[in-house]
Amino acid sequence: MRSTLHTTDLLQPLFFALCAAGALAAMPAHALTLRVESVQLPTSTRAFPGDSSGAKAANSYCLTCHSAGMVLNQPDLTADAWLAEVKKMKDTFKAPVPPDQLPVIATYLASIKGKK
Ligand code: HEC
Numbered sequence: 001m002r003s004t005l006h007t008t009d010l011l012q013p014l015f016f017a018l019c020a021a022g023a024l025a026a027m028p029a030h031a032l033t034l035r036v037e038s039v040q041l042p043t044s045t046r047a048f049p050g051d052s053s054g055a056k057a058a059n060s061y062c063l064t065c066h067s068a069g070m071v072l073n074q075p076d077l078t079a080d081a082w083l084a085e086v087k088k089m090k091d092t093f094k095a096p097v098p099p100d101q102l103p104v105i106a107t108y109l110a111s112i113k114g115k116k
Pocket of ligand 1: 058061062063065066070085086088089093095096105
């Protein structure tokens with residue numbers, strides 16, 4: 001059996017190619033200007049205080065995206081609120097914290113910044 005080649009088989013890819021070319025041509029030239037920029041990032045040597053397992057976990061898992069100051073300058077929170085905060089870091093911001101370390105970190109934070 002022979003397959004028949006229809007004109008539409010050829011027109012469709014041609015149509016898409018023309019659309020793509022049209023889209024590129026429509027882009028203003030300045031849209032693709034690349035510049036070299038340099039920025040000075042703030043540095044911080046501040047770490048989570050202590051050498052408990054919680055402090056170690058916080059120093060291992062909580063300093064990749066922001067400083068300890070970001071955490072330590074928050075208002076005092078209840079233990080539940082700290083747990084919710086640490087879970088938010090993992091679930092929403094994808095902090096790579098092992099699940100068993102979540103309560104360890106939350107308990108530690110509640111011990112140094114807990115709301116009585
Ligand atoms: C993957 C990146 C990432 C990691 C790792 C991370 N965080 Fe965050 N954290 C963020 C971002 C992004 C914000 C800012 C959220 C905003 O501006 O609303 C933030 C903000 C915070 C805040 C401020 C309050 C808030 O909710 O915005 C606290 C407290 C905090 N992080 C605690 C922690 C703790 C504790 C850890 C370790 C378990 C941690 N973070 C690890 C991304 C991260």
